[in-house]
Amino acid sequence: MWKLADRATNGTSTPAAGIALDRRRLLAAAGAGAGALAVGRLGALAQATPAATAASGSITVYSGRSEDLVAPVLAMFTEATGIAVEARYGNTAEMAAAILEEGKNSPADVYYAQDAGALGAIEAAGLFASLPAETLDIVDPRFRSANGKWVGVTGRARVLVYNTDELTEADMPATVQELTGDAWSGKVGWAPTNGSFQAFVTAMRVTDGEDATREWLQGMIDNGTIVFEGNGDIVRAVAAGEIATGLVNNYYIYEIAAEEGTELPVANHFFEGGNIGSLVNVSGLGILKTSANSEGALALANYLLGEDAQTYFAENTFEYPMLAGVPTAPGLPALAELDSPDIDLSNLADLEGTLTLLAEVGLV
């Protein structure tokens, strides 16, 4: 599509250079330019129908993960396989809602989500195709759909990040429930619209029940917990000493340190005794039943679980690889060593219920 753009860019310099022209000529130039664009563009529009994209060997990915993280690895995939990828980026729930809204009309071939809960919701709506055993078997059964509808691509743990100038590991609470106490009043940040946070709330509803979760959320709100847009903002705020701690995923401190190019005064705290606050979740993907190019979609799934992509994730996003034998980033405790809660990720599908609960307490 952008080849067309290159060809026609020359035409646009006319109106820009025309400041000195009188108005009538300027308008005429603009009109003629727009007309030429229109003709060229309509040709491109005809190609944009779903059938045409499938024939030309491209797939459409709805990504609940951010462009920063995903675009490079998708480019690697296109390089390796020749299959072009059109990616639509949004947050995980937004993309799941789009797929549910679109139903059988969805232009998406692959849904790539930030957490297992949203994948479970699409599975529950019956919109995912079954994945072949060869693909599923790459991944530990803990980190894939019990019915073979989606697989994890990377693992991540929930942690409480803290500022090491203000606090030491000894000050940190044993459970996430303790954060409603006076000691933590106004000191904690969270991101209620974030997919990973919502998956954690779903997990808490599964293990502790609806009422206990509502009570905890309300307790956190009453305790002056500070709302952020995303996990990255929380970690930056903790590093700057704006707040003492925040509920985030394990990899953000590495990402932001790499971005800023300096050592930051932050550390991850893992809750103890399999507390739900240290849930290990996955980012993962499923292939839509309605995909017009399921072969291409499957090629993407296999590529993301291959050595190149898994190494990319381990080294660049500091997440846990799903492919055995790919080393985790230095400084990260091994996945097996984590004292994570025992929970079936397929049970996190009720994101809807979590969102209703979050709406009830006024967080979304």
Add this chain to the structure above:
Amino acid sequence: MPNPPIGQPGSTGTGASAHFRRRSARSMPIELLAPSLLVAALVVLPLIYLVYRAAQADEGVLRLVFRRRTLDLVIDTALLAGAVSITAALIAVPLAWLTLRADLPGRRIFAAVSILPLVIPSYVGAIAYVAALGPRGDLQRWLQRWLGLESIPSIYGFFGAWLILSLFTYPYVYLNVSATLAGLDPSIEDAARGLGRGALPTFFTITLPMLRPSILAGMLLSALYTVSDFGVVTLLRYDSLTRAIYVQYRASFDRSYAAALSLVLIVFALSLLVAEMKLRGSARQARLGSGVARKPRKLNLGWWRYPALGYVLVVLGLSLVLPIAVLSDWLVRAWRRGDDFGQLRSATWNTLMLGGLGALLATALALPVAVLAVRYRSRFSLAIERLTYVGYGLPGLAIGLAFVFIGANYLPRFYQTVPLLLVAYLVRFIPQAVGAIRSSLLQIDPKLEDASRGLGESSRGTLRRVTVPLAFPGIGAGALLIFLTVVKELPMTLLLRPTGMETLSTEVWTASNTSAFGRAAAPAMLLILVSVVPAIVLLNRSQTERQTSVAE
């Protein structure tokens, strides 16, 4: 956004109105009627669908709609809109008076520059302010280095949203007030001065009451902008209706609540629009007796010119210099870091393409609506014209949401394609073109068209060979105005664009969401550059018009 000096219904061509042909709806030519009906249907479509969608909501969602939070959101939105419009008036009225009625040094330049903040999309302004005044922002770093201050009051929430929206919407009041002030008969003020009243009392007892309708109309435009705005409140985390709709849309599987909240938002915005139109009617009457060909004498400010100059510089510094300086700083830093700006080529192209096509489509369809309303005046044709004005009161986010629903469920072929996005632009922005073309048509003497028909040309040929060429200034202005607004547009583009298609506005938005201000700076500057040329052409045009109308 509405642009008063061009879009005023029926503000010019008073002499010709007696000659209007009154024809029945039956004699309207089909090539005018059909596109006009299409426009009317397209404008009504999103409204109907949102009602339908919200009505589908099950018990649970209805409970959500009538919960306390909806009321809170309405109150918070109203508070912000009220505060912003009052502040915009407090900024704009002294500015207009100083640049038009006093001997302020450099007043001509200031008069032209005072409107320019309109070229900066408010979300771009918001990004610049967050980068400068936010936590770990430029100001905070500077204060820490020189004064050791660890933290500054947060810009997030009401304060930031209020400050930024006031700074970027005051031009709506300024445009209205300066247009009225330029057309006001100065002899009334002179008489008051001559009778011994001082400059300030004259301003408050004579000038201000005469300006009141246009100040209020400008304030309502500023309030309407605030209520419809989505970028600023989202970036500054102020819980207004648009932000709540966006959060709901992004975070919920059941989008019925987002649809219901959109209806609440539309009702809010439309009532502001109706109030503004009523006021504009009375503002026009107040101006009826203003035909005196005398240049107002500039008030000698004396020593006061220095604080006055300071005031003007502060306003322009905050609304124009600061955002551009902050963006330039970030741009230079990104450049030094060796950021790749290659992706911006296609984004720039897409922005120009959408602006061009949007302008073309909306102007092409606005022409029949305006011709029907002016040349085939009937209750029916006026109703269609009025209906197109509804777009002013439909916030982009609500229209975008409605077309996402319609596209995903009923029009999969057009879902996430440029044509559907263009239709959304059309619904939102067509009133600007209708207004511009209408005022141009009103200036054409119908006798010219009669002569053409009398010499044997058909109605269709007359339209093509006489009416359209004569109305070309209005058509061109309408097209430029739409180009300008489409280029800046954010929420509809964000929701409806084809997968993988980036525009300058979506690039700015994506970068700002990950707090990557360095990456937002380049597309933001390009966006301003793309808008500057059409804006200057338009402003020159409305200024020459204003001057000629004063001279006549």
